Amino acid sequence: MLEYFLPRASSFAGSIDHLFDLITYLVMFWFVLTMAFFFYVVFRFRAKPGQKAQYITGETHKQKQAVEIPHYLILLCDLAILFYTFKVWHEVKIDMPEYDEQVRVISQQWAWTFEHAGADGVLDTDDDIKLINELVLKKDTQYQYELQALDVMHSFSIPVFRLKQDAVPGRKIFGHFKPILEGEWDVQCAEMCGYGHGFMPARVKILAADEYYAWIAEHTPAHLKQDTAYANTESQLKEAPNNG
Amino acid sequence: MADTATATAGVDHHDDHGHHESFWSKYCFSTDHKIIGFQYLFTGMAMGLIGGFFSYVFRMHLAFPGSSIPFFGVVSPAAYNSLVTNHGTIMIFWVAMPVLIAALGNFLIPLMIGCDDMVFPKINRLSYQVFLLSAIVLIASFFVPQGGFGGAWTAYPPLSAESQYNGTPFGAPMWLIAVTLEIVAFLLGGINFITTVMNARAKGMKLYDIPMVVWMIVIASILFMASVGPLVAGAVMLLFDQTLGTGFFDPAAGGDPVMWQHLFWFFGHPEVYVVLLPAMGVVIEIICTFSRKKLFGYKMILYSSIGLGILSFFVWAHHQFISGVDPRATYLFTTTTLLISIPVAIMLFAMIGTLWGGSIRFTTPMLFALSFIAEFLIGGVTGIWLGSSGTDIYLHDTYFVLAHFHYTFVPIAIIGTFSAIYYWFPKMFGRHMNEFWGKIHFWGTVIPFNGIFLPLFVLGAAGQHRRIAGYTAYPDLYTENFQDLRVFATGSLIVLILFQIPFFVNFVVSLVRGRKAEANPWKANTLEWVAPSPPPHGNFGDNLPEVYRGPYEFSVEGREKDYWPQNEPETAK
Ligand code: HEM
Ligand SMILES: [Cu+2]
Ligand SMILES: [Cu+2]
Numbered sequence: 001m002l003e004y005f006l007p008r009a010s011s012f013a014g015s016i017d018h019l020f021d022l023i024t025y026l027v028m029f030w031f032v033l034t035m036a037f038f039f040y041v042v043f044r045f046r047a048k049p050g051q052k053a054q055y056i057t058g059e060t061h062k063q064k065q066a067v068e069i070p071h072y073l074i075l076l077c078d079l080a081i082l083f084y085t086f087k088v089w090h091e092v093k094i095d096m097p098e099y100d101e102q103v104r105v106i107s108q109q110w111a112w113t114f115e116h117a118g119a120d121g122v123l124d125t126d127d128d129i130k131l132i133n134e135l136v137l138k139k140d141t142q143y144q145y146e147l148q149a150l151d152v153m154h155s156f157s158i159p160v161f162r163l164k165q166d167a168v169p170g171r172k173i174f175g176h177f178k179p180i181l182e183g184e185w186d187v188q189c190a191e192m193c194g195y196g197h198g199f200m201p202a203r204v205k206i207l208a209a210d211e212y213y214a215w216i217a218e219h220t221p222a223h224l225k226q227d228t229a230y231a232n233t234e235s236q237l238k239e240a241p242n243n244g
Numbered sequence: 245m246a247d248t249a250t251a252t253a254g255v256d257h258h259d260d261h262g263h264h265e266s267f268w269s270k271y272c273f274s275t276d277h278k279i280i281g282f283q284y285l286f287t288g289m290a291m292g293l294i295g296g297f298f299s300y301v302f303r304m305h306l307a308f309p310g311s312s313i314p315f316f317g318v319v320s321p322a323a324y325n326s327l328v329t330n331h332g333t334i335m336i337f338w339v340a341m342p343v344l345i346a347a348l349g350n351f352l353i354p355l356m357i358g359c360d361d362m363v364f365p366k367i368n369r370l371s372y373q374v375f376l377l378s379a380i381v382l383i384a385s386f387f388v389p390q391g392g393f394g395g396a397w398t399a400y401p402p403l404s405a406e407s408q409y410n411g412t413p414f415g416a417p418m419w420l421i422a423v424t425l426e427i428v429a430f431l432l433g434g435i436n437f438i439t440t441v442m443n444a445r446a447k448g449m450k451l452y453d454i455p456m457v458v459w460m461i462v463i464a465s466i467l468f469m470a471s472v473g474p475l476v477a478g479a480v481m482l483l484f485d486q487t488l489g490t491g492f493f494d495p496a497a498g499g500d501p502v503m504w505q506h507l508f509w510f511f512g513h514p515e516v517y518v519v520l521l522p523a524m525g526v527v528i529e530i531i532c533t534f535s536r537k538k539l540f541g542y543k544m545i546l547y548s549s550i551g552l553g554i555l556s557f558f559v560w561a562h563h564q565f566i567s568g569v570d571p572r573a574t575y576l577f578t579t580t581t582l583l584i585s586i587p588v589a590i591m592l593f594a595m596i597g598t599l600w601g602g603s604i605r606f607t608t609p610m611l612f613a614l615s616f617i618a619e620f621l622i623g624g625v626t627g628i629w630l631g632s633s634g635t636d637i638y639l640h641d642t643y644f645v646l647a648h649f650h651y652t653f654v655p656i657a658i659i660g661t662f663s664a665i666y667y668w669f670p671k672m673f674g675r676h677m678n679e680f681w682g683k684i685h686f687w688g689t690v691i692p693f694n695g696i697f698l699p700l701f702v703l704g705a706a707g708q709h710r711r712i713a714g715y716t717a718y719p720d721l722y723t724e725n726f727q728d729l730r731v732f733a734t735g736s737l738i739v740l741i742l743f744q745i746p747f748f749v750n751f752v753v754s755l756v757r758g759r760k761a762e763a764n765p766w767k768a769n770t771l772e773w774v775a776p777s778p779p780p781h782g783n784f785g786d787n788l789p790e791v792y793r794g795p796y797e798f799s800v801e802g803r804e805k806d807y808w809p810q811n812e813p814e815t816a817k
Contacts, residue, residue, distance in 0.1 A: 001705070002287035002638070002705060005705055005706035005707065006706060006720070008706055011385060014635060015634075016634060016635060016638050019632065019634045019635050020629065020635050020638070023628055023629050023632060023635060024629075027628050027629075027767060030625070031621065031622075031625045034592075034593075034596075034621060035618065035621065035630065037596065037751050038596050038599075038618060038621075039615060041596055041599045041600050042599060042604060042614060045535065045599060045600065045601060045602045045603065045604050046603075046604050046606070047603040047604055047605050048603070052536075052603065052799055052806060053535060053536040053601060053602045053603040053798060054537070054602075054799065055538060055539050055798075055799050055800055055801050056537070056538060056540060056597075056600070056601055057538055057540075057541075057542075058538075058539070058540030058541035058542070058544065058594065058597055058598075059541060059542075059544075060296075063540070063541070063597070064541065064544065066597070066640075067541065067544065067590060067593045067594060067597060070593065071586055071590060071593075074585070074586065074589060075586065076744060078582040078583070078585065078586075081628065081632055082578065082579060082582055082632075084634070085578055085632040085633055085634040085635075086575060086578075086634075087634075088634030088635075089571070089574060089575075089578075089633045089634045089637075091291040092634070092637055093566075093571040093574075093633075093637070094571050108549045109409065143635050151402065151409055152400075152403040152409050153400050153402070153403065153501060153567075155641065157709065159638070159706075159707030159720070160707075162637060162638040163637065163638075164566050164637055164638065164640055165566055166566055166568050166569075166643075167496050168495075168501060168502060168567070168568040169402055169496075169497065169501060170475065170495025170501075171495070171568060172499065173568055173669070185720055186707075186718045186719065186720040186721065188394040188707075188709050188712070188718065189709075190640065190641040190643065190709045191400070192325070192395055192396040192398075192400070192403065192711050193403060194325075194394075194395070194403055194409055194410055194411065194413055195321050195325065195394070196321065197321075197325065197711060197712070197713075198321055198324065198325075198711065198712040198713035198714040198715070199321060199713070199714040199717055201714075201718045204376075205384040239559075
């Protein structure tokens with residue numbers, strides 16, 4: 001259902017959406033049933049002249065079962081949701097796939113700094129590309145992100161990725177995503193971080209491979225370009241050592 | 245402590261019985277539980293006006309960003325944050341808590357268990373005085389230099405801990421002090437409720453004869469007292485961080501900011517049930533009376549609510565799935581959170597079971613009580629999307645969460661409160677409220693309420709986060725369709741606010757001119773209806789009632805009358 005509002009731009013967005021749908025079907029079933037029953041009861045047992053209410057304790061075995069049996073069924077639905085939840089949670093937050101690219105996300109009052117690894121695919125080298133409020137990604141590439149907060153809590157949220165992670169001062173938090181759609185969307189801060197919290201808009205841009213390399217080339221300082229063989233950028237990126 | 249012995253003894257222990265009291269001692273320094281209940285009720289309602297006004301201001305800002313709001317002006321980012329923060333804080337701590345626990349607990353407990361006053365009347369008075377002080381500190385915090393605190397009602401450090409980050413060097417500590425004082429007030433009140441119910445019940449009232457609303461307030465008080473300790477400790481540490489420069493929550497000084505979240509939510513989640521249970525109790529009393537039915541499964545409901553209370557201590561980290569706690573911990577917290585849907589569902593099913601076979605009268609309190617069931621069901625089921633950690637990754641801190649918890653809090657704090665007021669008004673003030681205007685008020689409250697929050701589910705599912713004053717800066721959020729939803733929500737709020745006018749007029753006019761109420765106008769069974777309306781100081785005079793049966797013996801077969809008061813001896817017809 002969520003794809004009706006927002007495209008699925010990351011590899012795990014589909015899993016989260018499917019979980020959302022599963023919950024929607026199961027919950028809606030019980031919800032509609034209960035509501036319908038409720039309104040039926042209220043209508044059917046409205047006061048009528050000369051008619052007395054029944055005396056029901058709700059303590060006999062049969063009456064208790066009338067409440068208990070639906071709850072065993074609800075419990076079954078809970079179990080189904082739990083099972084699928086664990087799967088999705090594992091995929092998004094526990095599993096750490098091998099990554100091809102790294103990006104560092106730094107939050108502070110009230111801006112985002114995105115450190116892209118640049119042509120060599122390694123962070124903290126001279127060719128890193130630092131941008132404020134602009135995250136540029138290559139489509140179909142497995143990323144690892146490193147999330148930091150410099151002052152207070154923030155939360156890194158990209159709705160089209162269905163991704164959210166709080167940034168905690170004093171910690172480096174690692175996570176992953178793989179963009180699968182080209183386009184440009186909002187990045188929001190999802191944790192109250194002071195006056196400017198409502199004004200921390202950033203954009204994520206997902207580019208096809210060739211556009212992405214052109215972008216890197218454009219942003220790499222001129223004196224570094226001589227050192228780096230741009231023809232091989234892609235193979236270099238793949239070979240980049242995993243320094244996470 | 246000397247109060248205990250005399251209060252339970254029951255016969256004219258109040259030195260002020262016979263003689264005439266001054267207005268001052270009667271209404272301001274009274275130890276009468278009913279007056280203290282009214283003090284809580286009116287203070288809570290006044291704070292509700294403030295919290296409601298705040299929601300009007302920021303909802304107007306969300307519908308018409310940047311424009312000047314009537315009665316307020318242009319909403320700055322700092323003002324927006326402070327309005328949201330204090331709206332949330334006020335609604336939880338200064339509206340829901342005082343009205344549902346303190347006002348109802350004070351007014352109802354001694355009347356419903358058939359005694360003349362609380363066991364510790366002076367502690368009771370102190371409780372209200374501390375509460376009033378806390379409200380004054382909170383309101384004062386809006387007017388200090390740099391304004392009131394704006395770091396959200398959850399007050400996560402380091403933002404809340406350091407004025408260099410939050411910008412409110414006075415507002416933040418005052419906010420914290422106010423919340424702490426409020427907690428102290430409720431600790432004092434809670435001791436009283438529990439002790440009174442355990443020790444001062446009418447002769448013959450066994451545990452299973454206690455009316456459900458009394459049980460619920462007692463369980464809620466126990467929950468509150470058991471969960472609030474860590475928060476008080478945390479609040480003191482946070483206050484030290486703010487004012488003395490300690491670093492309990494500052495990573496640079498070796499502290500841990502996530503620790504506060506644990507302390508806060510260890511209290512914060514049970515707190516939801518602290519206000520939910522009394523509202524459920526109110527609804528139970530009302531649906532039994534107006535469907536003329538025995539409560540379906542008294543023990544089942546009682547044990548479910550105790551189970552709910554215990555389970556509620558093991559779910560707190562569902563507010564922290566993505567906050568940097570060990571990701572494996574969510575397996576546990578998702579499981580407990582989904583499990584907690586079971587006792588809540590049992591209680592709702594039992595309420596519907598009570599209606600089955602009844603003879604339902606649609607009085608104003610009954611309409612509110614029935615709508616509580618329907619609306620709270622929406623709040624309850626939407627919790628499943630959030631309790632599942634997988635979907636919470638996406639939904640956390642969006643308007644989906646916001647709509648979800650308002651679908652629990654508004655039924656609790658607004659619908660529950662109104663049903664209680666309409667139901668007990670004749671007992672409280674000896675007069676009836678007008679039914680016609682009550683029903684207008686009912687429809688004018690419940691329909692726009694859905695108009696406010698249903699659109700917000702959609703906005704949340706579409707990715708709008710909460711506490712965002714400047715959503716116009718986000719192209720994906722600032723679209724025409726979404727803006728229509730925001731305007732619709734705000735328009736509904738305006739309608740809702742306008743329909744509160746008939747309520748206030750009805751309330752005030754009924755106080756002085758309403759139809760006189762007899763002792764038991766609804767033909768109910770519980771003991772408060774034995775006392776005159778309104779009950780005098782000391783409640784039952786010299787003859788404290790004696791109890792012969794449970795509180796819900798309606799429509800017993802073979803009896804002429806369809807109700808059977810708890811205090812009526814077996815032989816009477
Ligand atoms: C019908 C009247 C109400 C309306 C229109 C309303 C509206 C809102 C809105 C729009 C927000 C979020 C603003 C934002 O995040 O940008 C909010 C926050 C909140 N509301 Fe309400 N609300 C109402 C009643 C209540 C009640 C009765 C309670 C509780 C008993 C409550 C508790 C809260 C809390 C705890 C927050 C979160 C504050 C924070 O984020 O720090 N509200 N309300
Ligand atoms: Cu923020
Ligand atoms: Cu919770």
